[in-house]
Amino acid sequence: MLHDLSQAEWPRRQGLAMLTAALGAENIRWVGGAVRDSLLGTDVQDVDCATLLTPDKVIDLCRAAGIRTVPTGIEHGTVTAILKDGPVEITTLRRDVTTDGRRATIAFASEWREDAARRDFTINALYADPVTLAISDFFGGLDDLAARRVRFIGDARARIAEDHLRILRYFRFQARFGAELDPQAEEACSELAHTLKGLSRERIAAELLALLALPDPYATLERMRSGGVLGVILPEACPAQLAALGRLIVTEAGQGFAPDPVRRLAALLPPSPDVAETVAARLRLSKAQRGRLVSAAERSATDAEHPQALAYRITPPSAIDRLLLLGADARTIASWTVPVFPLKGGAIVARGVTAGPAVARILQTIEAKWVAEGFPGAARVEELLAEALADQPPAG
Template identity: 40%
Template sequence: MLRPAVRQVFAALEARGGAGCVRFVGGCVRNVVMGRAPTDLDLSTQLTPDQTEAALSAAHIRHVPTGKAFGTISAIIDGEPFEITSLREDVETDGRRAVVSFTTDWAKDAQRRDFYLNALYADIRGAVFDPTGEGFDDARDGRVRFIGDAETRIREDYLRILRFFRFTASHGQSMDAESFAACARLKSGIDTLSGERISQELFKLLAVDDPTVVIAAMIDSGVMAHVLPSISAQATPLRAMCRLTSDIERRLLALLHPDGLQPEALECLSSRLRLSNRVAGRLRDAARRLPQADINTGETSWRRMAYRDGKAVLCDALILHSALSGLAQAEWQAIETLITALDLPVFPLKSAQLIAAGLTPGPELGQAIKRIEADWIAHDFSQNVIDAAIDEIRERTKI
């Protein structure tokens, strides 16, 4: 509230709509009430999108219509964006998107939100507003509940099922029974959502300090089967992985173990969730190397695997093996430090050496290099292997 950029945005909007026409909303207010640091500074205003743009222009504040059709204009000051959304009420919903109309009524805007603890507002002077009458207490007590009738809120947007579990994991003290039951009843609605929306929410859930209790409830209720279709997700490996790392993609590896790490399952999952090539490749590489990854084999074996696949792939495969083996965090960190510090050799053989020994350029030369490199790796990168191979070629090709 004291930051110059924040006060500049408030001043610009209030110059157009009067004192109190703009308020902080949602997560930043909720977190402060809960004694946590505020995160995204989202703002709500009684101004329409056109009026918001006019107010920002008058104050010479750069802005972009990031979601103007839905009421959102982003003000940008010193590179920092502030999302400003006009108060809205739903006119029509279909479970994925809503048709909205703009209003000046804070209570109507609050009623269209998902959970009571997210329907809190605060002005620049520090006054907190709770139009539903339930949000402040729910935030203070760590209670995540749908506003009004849970099934009605879910049918407006089925992504709210996943948001319920995510917010319960991150902000809830316990699982609200009525909301949970509604999510379980309407879980098939998840199938109508885009893969991008599902994966974004799943990754946010996996980023919570300890999401395992909530994820176990999702698995037991059948909700997770609609998030990760055709895969038997496992909470136990995930619980162990969460003790070892906060890396979201490594946690996903554990959640997918073992059924979801089969090549065909990973391919279907990547397509359904619209995973990036990088993420899909990381999961695929770790799954491919998991059978060979063993925390008990030691540095020599690790160096071979790191040379073939890279240190990152080796660490991903080994941390999953460590989680399945019940390794403590300190033990894993020692292993990861050792792998990171490994001095990997460079294959010293050049094609010119084999040509000089008697091989002619062509397929046979390439095959010989691959065969010698594999033997060199298997013998712990010994130069003797290369010397012996060159001698053998000279002996075999001499006339």
């Protein structure tokens, strides 16, 4: 059963009331994720707005009402209103003129149904009146939402031909909302999987990581693999690696760790730093994401023997990745603060050791023993220093 939109918090936001007054209730509708998620009873952060007005008119009316706008996607008819309770993307009704699977040439439209027809899924084409909150549903989105069914608007193959990324969006939305599979959508995605090769790596990476961030995407990824979709975007994800992901999902949940897409991507790859580097480059991951992926690939069974020593050496987040991927307990370092080694080179020089390589060697020796002993206090470090100096050959 769907929830009543009037019970949601966001339609009562002061900023949205200001925006409605500025643009005119007859000219706008709330659309997309905010409407969909509210009907499902889930939290809403961002609100999108569709409008009959052109971008220039939106900017002028907002300016007259004291609302600042930013032309975030002006070439596609989108401006963003900066409101006190959160930004709102305002997009003029559109229709596609030409599409090539990667980008579309659009023209402004004047009918809500025409705008809805160019959207991907029926559950994303629900429009809410800003005053009455009445829903405009042109393609059966309410029934699909109630059935937890992700269905393309019209012919699935035609929608995918307009934008190949919709294949990955379908699986992400199905993993998030779906219960009842749509055979036509599944067949179309499998048949057209090869078209994903023409998309930018950044778009593929963004969708893949968004899918991996969901609570349990295992069954969806398995269907992507069997349907030939996963092999196009991540050929390294063989059945054994999917099984590793399944174990990781169970381990994360059992230990209370939130889903992490980079960690889960690491599970889908063989534990090889070279493979991790290759995939990170192919997907054009950030430097931080690449570092975590490579570190996770360097995991070994011995990592689980001393979790805090591991965390000290490679940082707690990377240590947590390795331990969870190994099926080991990472809770001991989840909130652990990495201690600071309490000895500096100056203290060794003050004891008569000439500054240089000898000081560095002594520091490394003491630090290794300090870590091995579980990070003891300053008194024990002084003892370790005394022992190290006693082992030094006499000067001269």
